[in-house]
Amino acid sequence: MTGGRDSHGGPGGPAHPGPLLRARHLTKRFTTRAGGPLGRKSVFTAVDSVDFEVFPHETLALVGESGSGKSTTARLVAKLMKPTDGTLEFAGRDVTHARGPDLARFRNEVQVVFQDPFSSLNPRHTVARILTAPLVYQGLPVPGGRRAFAGELMERVGLDPDHMHRYPAQFSGGQAQRIGIARALAVGPKLVICDEAVSALDVSVQAQVMDLLVRLQRESGFSYLFIAHDLAVVRRISHRVAVMKQGVIVESGPSAEIFERPRDPYTRALLAAIPRIDPEWDRRRREGAGPGNTSTTPSYEELR
Amino acid sequence: SPGAEPATGGIVQVLEKPDFSHLDPARGFDGGVNNFYRLIYRTLTTRAAAGPHSSGTKIVADLATDTGRPSDNNKTWAFTLKKGLFFENGSPITSRDVKFGVERAWDPDAGIGSPYAKQVIAAPADYQGPYRSGDLDTIETPDDRTVVFHLKRSYPQFASVAAQPNFTPFPKGTGAKAAFDREPIASGPYRVASYRRGSALKLVRNKHWKRSSDPVRTARPDGFVWTFGLDAATIDERLISGQGKDINAIGPKVQPATISRLRTPQLKQRTLTGVTGCTTYMSLNTTKGPLRDVRVRQAIEYAVNKQTTVDALGGSALATAATSIEPPSIPGRDATDVYPSKDGTGDPAAARRLLARAGFAKGFTLTVDTRAAATEQAVAVAIQQGLKRVGITVKINTIDTSTFYEVIGTPSQQHDAALTGWCPDWPGGTTFLPPLFDGRTISAKGNSVLSMLDDKKIQKRIDEIAAMRDETAQNAAYGKLDAQIMKLAPIVPLNYTKNVVVVGSNIAGAHPSISYSGGIDLVGIGLADPKK
Amino acid sequence: MLRYVAGRLAWVLVILLAVCVFTYVIFFQLSPDPAVMICGKTCTQERIETIRTSLGLDRPFFQQLGDFLRGIVAGRDYGAGANLVHCPAPCLGYSFQSGQSVWEMVQQRLPVSVTVAVGAAVLWLLFGILFGLLSGVKEGTWWDRATMALALGGSSIPPYVLALALQYLLVVKLRVLPFPAAVPFAEDPAVWFQSYLMPWTVLAVGYACLYARLTRANVIDTLAENFMRTARAKGLGPVLILRRHALRPALTPIVTIFGMDFAGLLGGALITETVFGLNGVGKMASDAIAKNDQPVIMAVTLLAAFFVVVGNVVVDLLYTALDPRVRITAS
Amino acid sequence: MTDSPPHRAGSDDSAQLLAVEGLTVTFPTTRGPVDVVRDNTFALRQGETLGIVGESGSGKSMTALAVMGLLPRTARTSGSIRFQGTELLGRPDAELRRLRGNVMSMVFQDPLSSLNPYYTVGLQIAEVYRCHRGGSRRAARRMAIEALGRVGIPAPAERVDRYPHQFSGGQRQRIMIATALICEPALLIADEPTTALDVTVQSQILDLLAELKRQTGTGMLFITHDLAVIASIAQRVLVMRDGRQLEYADTERVFSAPRHPYTRMLLESIPRIDDEPAAPGLPYGPGGRTAPAPARPAPAQEDAR
């Protein structure tokens, strides 16, 4: 499904060259065997002929049922997994079978934040090394030296730069997740694939990180493929949303449209299931804080 | 005591390192297996049994009634078989069986043992043994008990040749396809009951052997059991500790490290020392570099410290420094040392003088081929240290044991010098000096004249001595020739080795025999108390 | 899967063939002439030639190799006339030294080697893994330090020394064991066990030390994994946690080594067999080397190669079966 | 879920399940010991759910692990943890073992690394049951399939024999939950159990937990960042920051009248689905993307919000 483009940011802008990323009929089938290597073979289609585009400066959110193939799609888009079928275009180039320098360029421009924070960090590397690794791997200079660079990145995502020489296992889940985000930002990519990148963060840190992401988008023009379950987060950050179910994109469109006028029953079910805080409590709190006086809410920085 | 008269009965255990090379007497030919052959095979003549009063070197009649009757200037030898001789299957031993046994020496497959029959007995050039070429006309069997050999040339020591293992009789036609290596046909007091190659061999009595027909073999025990494949240190350990059946056991030469353990009275009593009759020597390749100069070779003779080579072999208990090529066990030997020094420690001053005269005052480098075995390497290092005293640098070239003799026996491959030894096939100069110094026999492969000495005078003398009729005079002449050769310094005799063995406490009748490299003569051995 | 196994087995054949050719070149072409050795000390050129002819050494190299290979597959004839011998398949030739059929020799000796190897393997797996596991779990304690120092000592002692020392202690001094001998099991199980005990021990010590250290290192690594915490959170007993959750990840690399070691031993434990005078394949090999008995060397090499190569196939299969993650990446 | 009657602090009508007092967790680091949990005190009754919220890295997981007795070996713990009236701290591991997985169980935060990659998920679920309740392999397997089905894994009978890496993030998380629930524990510690789940599955899981609570009176320590979830299932809330307890009160009180400014800030930061998108005007327009992205993002100067 290509989905209709909405007014804000359609390819109509003359300076705009077209989609940054275009996935066509992306399909992934897994072959599994039950009960050992000699077991019965079964084929499972995790991603089924999925089409979508991500435009420059745009955030496409991918939401959907757990196990619907979002992470698999992310892996396919990041070229970490060979698609069974379909093509992938990046900045106008077909990168489905990119190798060598083409692939290196692609890697420079596309970064990934993984869903599972600890598993995606090398247990034998210090944070400093993890954070500088993308630059080192891509043969780029580390601006300001390793320490300063890593320290700054850590600060940006709200981590204590003093912990730079710790190993992943010494961090909490949310901290590890932020290390993953910081790593993705290290090289200044064009597209960042965020697979549940903020799910393990408390709301204030989450807000800080999302602000960072948005600011980067504004300043440096990042695009995001943003996978999340928290629809409020999705609503806040995304321009367009694609809803996945059982390997298929069931609905996609501009964020506002999806949230306000969901068409697919599954989307509707999703929106309906969002847990909400008793509005009465909210009201009472606001009142307690004094009418119109929001300044009693301390900023994150103040609390530190 | 091990020298006492053994009782009848019991089983003698023999602990051994490697298995026998061949049970087929036409194929096997070394001290160990020759000793064993006498238990199951009989030959026309044989050596007397070693004993308290016998060194075990005298040739005596065995199957034959006497040690042979020569005629035609020692070129024709006739033997008559005793009466009442049988194979293990009960069939009588005839002169044709003897002839057939000897003929097998010409078979290209089987005849790899003692070379003397082929060397001495006349035969057509293309004769290839009984299996391929049939009968050999030069061995006649006029009747069942007479066999007559026609020789190529006069050979006064043919009685010794007739004692070689390949003069064992076999029923005509048997023994093809190496059958005897598996199932020998016994003519001696024992027969092979079972044989697992590499692990065990069992001998039991041969019922058809008549004690009356055999003055040499006492055959006291009821049988023998060989255990092969044991580790040298383990054998020493077993014999010393003497547990269980090991009190009835004998074994090979002990390791040098064991010598110092044999000091207790009980062990001293169980320790036997025999002379191997062999000389360890270093050959000097007279065709190479500085060694072409006889003075250089003589200098080396002086420079070597023979005493340290003795130490390397295990000290005074296992070897003595050599003074001449022939070891003391050879009749007619002349003991005078051509290059005398105190205790055989060498005379570096004399060596330096000779070297200076030859123009090698600064020394040179000498490459010595050595077998890859601990003792040989130790000897090589000892020589290295000795020659270092006069400025000669020795480079030790270690050669894998399995190929050592082939390499040094190939003149194109051997280096300046080689460390090896020689044992005579029977006591006398005949099988000692000519094989080592007759330059006419130098061959491109399998050469035994390692010194490459090609001296006409010596060759002439060898021929003269070979032509002598009287064996004693012959041996005396060889003794003189020994000194004559030594003046040319083609080899450096290093030491005469000894064989020290420990026997089980119940072993009796054990006497070392020079004929079998100082090993205990098996024909006289037995147990003191068979019931133990 | 089946295709994979078939492919690997085909490779086994290819590798064995390559080993065959290589061994043939090294031992029959580069090494000195066996005929001269057989010929003995008083030897003539023509005798050497005759021996060469009868051994077939005078023929062109490829013909010899071809004959050899054909012999393995289909059997072959040796000699001519009255001396003609038919050697049925699998024919590995006849020993230059003893004239015995090499195949028979192998058949006789293999049981001894297998007994030695299996017994030792049981011992070293048992002790190596047990001690490694305990040390890994008790990392840093005195027990760990002591065990690991012991393991180092064990791997620094040459087996030869250990063998003699054990023999001196247990057999000569304490007299609790007999001198080792290759007693068949059927003859007397008790004596069989007693006489193999020392060879097993000596052979096992070195391996046990290596395995203990490896197991320890892997166990320590595994214990640091998050899933070990899960296992504890489940309230599983320490034995079950170790046996199931720690051992399998820790032992997968050891399976690789074990396959190689064990297969290598089936080709004969050279030193142990020699020291204890056990007439196994290893002893046969060392004797053959000492005498340059090429057909025997060839056979031992092929035998050892066969076990090792097949062992490697088994290990690879086991590995994929043991570690489910490998399957997807290896395919 | 919100309709379950909130427990009042100090009411004695139901048994005290867990009482934590002055819990402090210290890690030795290269720069000296660091307290990651400081003097934490809270209690939990049967059938009650205590929600723990707080800043990332504030020691929530460490508190949970301390209760389970599963802190890393290097950690030092002090204070008191009483479970069903008995002190857990200092109890020999063998005794704790009988409790773990059986009467108290835990869902870990990082599901992939918390599952053993060498075994099928079926075995990993079943082994808890067999360890504590015994029974045949078959029966345990059936239990595992059933448990998988209950947490909403499609085709459980087929997937029971798969390995962890073959599941999606949310599925792994549900496998962890299934494992923790199989023995119907008295105390369930859930460390961000639903972060990887979409809201439909999440509500399904929350229903499941509520059901369990109703049936067996399970007490729950529920760690999450999703305040809406807390609001809907927890009777009491503990707010943590920097290892310290900032606030500990009834849910309603915390949400309607937070005492600590941090709590208030947290509540203000909750993204709301009905909010206007934060980044409405897209920054790209003509010439929007001229300068290349800097290799290093500039340090944060101000709160962008």
Next chain:
Amino acid sequence: MATTTLHEAQQELPPGPPGAAPPGGTGRRVLRALLHDIGAVLSTAFLALIVLMALCAPLISALTGHGPDTFDSAAVDNDLGGLPKGSLGGISGDHWLGVEPQNGRDILARIAYGARISLLIAVSATALTTVIGVVLGLLAGFYGRWVDQAISRLMDFLMAFPALIFMIAVLSALPAGNRPLLLVIVLSAFGWPYLARVVRGQTLTLTGREFVEAARASGAGSRALIFSEILPNLRSTIIVMTTLAVPGYIGTEAGLSFLGVGVTPPTASWGQMIASSVSWYQVDPMYFVIPGTFLFGTVLALTVVGDRLRHALDAGEAS
């Protein structure tokens, strides 16, 4: 020693400038941890002593007046098979560590000279084996497909040969030349597949791990993936295999020297000393005990240093 260099190699990213290095910098921290560990300090001291001894072997000879090859017939009893005179294998003021039986060579001098050969051969063979084994194992495990096929089949082929038999065959066929070098080459040629197979197996597992995938997504080339991501996770196995390889190679060298294809006599090597002392173990136990102690001490020291190093590195990452 081999393990030390291995670790230094793994520290691929150089630590910051010395002045600016943080107190928690890996290099410093590890060094500090090692200095605080008495075992590590003692072991390093012992290794340094051995190296010093090897380097100063001629000095030691000059000091004691005994070269490594000089015979001393007076020190052994010719009539007792060459047993050293005096107790404890002839230890005396003249011969500090006693003499060899049969020829009376000074054991101290031979130990010192032997250290040169043995350590040179064992350490370089270990280093070479480790490098080849680890690299090829990693490549095979990481790339799979034809690379794996090629490397694995080569390993199969090399491992198929009974190593000892073939070392003998190959070495005796090769020209004498530089023996220690040849030994190192041959030992390594037959030794690496053993390590490589283990490494390959573990690499197979690690390649599928998510952090490798993450590094790939960060733009890591295969080389970086293999050497910076996977290799550090193989540390434990490599350390164990490497430390145990040292005595193994010393033993093999001894065996080969004994069979005449190793170093040529009279060159001393520890292995050769141990091998020839074996038969004297009862009557002159010191002859075995002394070189044996040196070998054991060296291996122990190597392991302790390797172990402590790993520990110091791990100190940070243990959870």
